[in-house]
Amino acid sequence: MARQIRIALRNCGVIDPERIEDYISRDGYMALATVLTELSPEAVIEILKKSGLRGRGGGGFPAGLKWEITRKVQADQKYVVCNADEGDPGAFMDRSILEGDPHAVLEAMTINGYCTGASKGLIYIRAEYPLAVERLKTAMKQSREMGLLGNNILQTGFNFDIDIRYGAGAFVCGEETALIHSMEGLRGEPTVKPPFPSVEGYLKKPTNVNNVETFANVPVIINKGWEWFASIGTEKSKGTKVFALAGKINNVGLVEVPMGTTLREVIYEIGGGIQGGKEFKAAQTGGPSGGCLTKKHLDTPIDYDNLIAAGSMMGSGGLIVMDEDDCMVAIAKFYLGFTVEESCGKCSPCRIGNKRLFELLEKITQGNGTMEDIDKLRNLSTVIKDTSLCGLGQSSPNPVLSTIENFIGEYHEHVKDKKCRSKVCKSMMQYLVVPEKCIGCTLCARNCPVNAISGERKQVHLIDQEKCIKCGACMEKCKFNAIIIN
Amino acid sequence: MAILESIKSLTELREKLKAKQAALSQKDNPQSTIQVKVTMATCGIASGSRPVYDFMKEELSKRNIPALVSQVGCMGFCYAEPTIEVTMPGKSPVIFGFVNTKKADEIIERFIRKGEVIDGVIPMNYETA
Ligand SMILES: Cc1cc2nc3c(=O)[nH]c(=O)nc-3n(C[C@H](O)[C@H](O)[C@H](O)COP(=O)(O)O)c2cc1C
Ligand code: SF4
Ligand code: SF4
Helix, strand or coil: CCCEEECCCCCCCCCCCCCHHHHHHCCCCHHHHHHHHHCCHHHHHHHHHHHCCECCCCCCCEHHHHHHHHHHCCCCCCEEEEEECCCCCCCCHHHHHHHHCHHHHHHHHHHHHHHHCCCEEEEEECCCCHHHHHHHHHHHHHHHHCCCCEEEECCCCEEEEEEEEECCCCHHHHCHHHHHHHHCCCCCCCCCCCCCCCCCCHHHCCEEEEEHHHHHHHHHHHHHCHHHHHCCECCCCECEEEEEEEECECCCEEEEEECCCEHHHHHHHHCCCEHHHCCEEEEEECHHHCEEEEHHHCCCECCHHHHHHCCCCCCCCEEEEEECCCCHHHHHHHHHHHHHHHCCCCCHHHHHHHHHHHHHHHHHHCCCCCHHHHHHHHHHHHHHHHHCCCHHHHHCCHHHHHHHHHCHHHHHHHHHHCCCCCCCCHHHCCEEECCCCCCCCCHHHHHCCCCCEECCCCCCCEECCCCCCCCCHHHHHCCCCCEEEC | CCCCCCHHHHHHHHHHHHHHHHHHHCCCCCCCCEEEEEECCHHHHHCCHHHHHHHHHHHHHHCCCCEEEEEECCCCCHHHCCCEEEECCCCCCEEECCCCHHHHHHHHHHHHHCCCCCCCEECCCEEEC
């Protein structure tokens, strides 16, 4: 039986997040105390590097290395930023950590300040997370009162304080350079890297940006040792990952599993299988930047590298499960719709290219696509990936490419046979009355919102395909199963 | 809370709090009590955990059952929110899903008071670091 191990979520659901005593009773702030009194910044960075902890916000960059780079840059002021923008649709891992264990993030940011030489921390959080903000504020107040945050922490002479900044409400603001501009009061647009924030970030000063979940792992690694952490996971991906299970799965929820757990274990053992006993079709990881994993990936150990090899990515941890009723072309269109909305518009491949991808997908789902359109999708996707400025554009075609790669048959059906096997793409469907079954009760005609159904009482009814908007109301109403989808 | 002046004072405080916490769940300890944790993250609150929290707090005291009712973050069982965890002294914690005030009443009367096995229990499927 696959087991969950909770490291980042260790205190979530266990402690009262508004009581610092609860956090302290579970070794809270011990890591900070140990670091400040017994370890040099270099030693802490070394522990982190050896632990193998990688960024949980999407990219998977080694955390220890990032801390070291920020430390080595000379500057009179440096900053620590916690990225709590969490914009992936369906993702709520970071929110749960902030709401359930806010002190863990504060403690880790303070440790980061000690290591990098920063005295100021900023939490960039979505304005849609009011409860998380409230709990963070309560936590900050408590830790200041106890001398665990602010000036002269634990009387060691080390000063570090944290402020909260509200997100601008755009997905792209989760990208670290856009996030920094947004905090500076500029438009939340990305800029070219390098320079990386670690070298030149907030107010042009070295800025260490890490994700909420990345930070939440740090105190445990210090307390339990890097050997312990590195013993969990796969060769290149250590520790655990929190996933938000959503979609057609029985146990929708938050899980934390060791890296290397297979998709099958997550879906069938922990997630309780597919709703209604239906058949698994695909799982989207990495949100709008990721791709889909299919049946052939069910036994692949999930880690950073295997997901990339499978044409997807870890992303922040959204895991959306799809079954036989989901149309993969429509799924690709859904994600592209999101990207088109969220593209900041700064560079043309992403601003215009994604719109064109969306239009092509729309054309195909409406039954007007051609085989050429599929080639166009492929080529345009590659161009957008190669030429976009930031991670949003560089990854936005992934859902298109991965659905084409894994479900080319469904694309062909839409284009050649004008058929959507999952019965999702409505334009291609026809609601029809089966004459043998219809008794002429008139129920459907009376319920059709656009009066597309005609027929006398006790006569077979007829649906006018020109007028029909494919709402399905007639099929729902008919007591004789006389209406079918063609 | 007083300012902590060193790692030593933090460690002492931790030991004190740990001992207090441990005593809560020890069967024959005079300090022990029934612990009820209600998930109060955004998702839990949205599905109705606040009335359950209030109910537990008020009713347990009205019915003269000494207990410590507290709010906690997300336990991860979104599909079964609101969820609550009940720990009887000397026993392992038990998590209940889909709890409304009616279910809460049943938990108080049958599970807490009489120690009966009732349905709605969610299997604990993780270990914590
Ligand atoms: C379009 C886009 C959106 C992003 N959104 C987030 C986000 O919501 N949260 C996050 O932590 N990282 C996000 N990132 C990744 C950040 O740019 C950055 O890599 C990360 O915060 C670094 O922290 P980590 O190394 O701890 O993962 C996003 C990246 C891109 C390209
Ligand atoms: S890739 Fe898209 S989101 Fe990123 S800078 Fe260009 S237009 Fe903006
Ligand atoms: S509801 Fe069914 S049986 Fe009645 S008229 Fe319509 S198709 Fe015929």
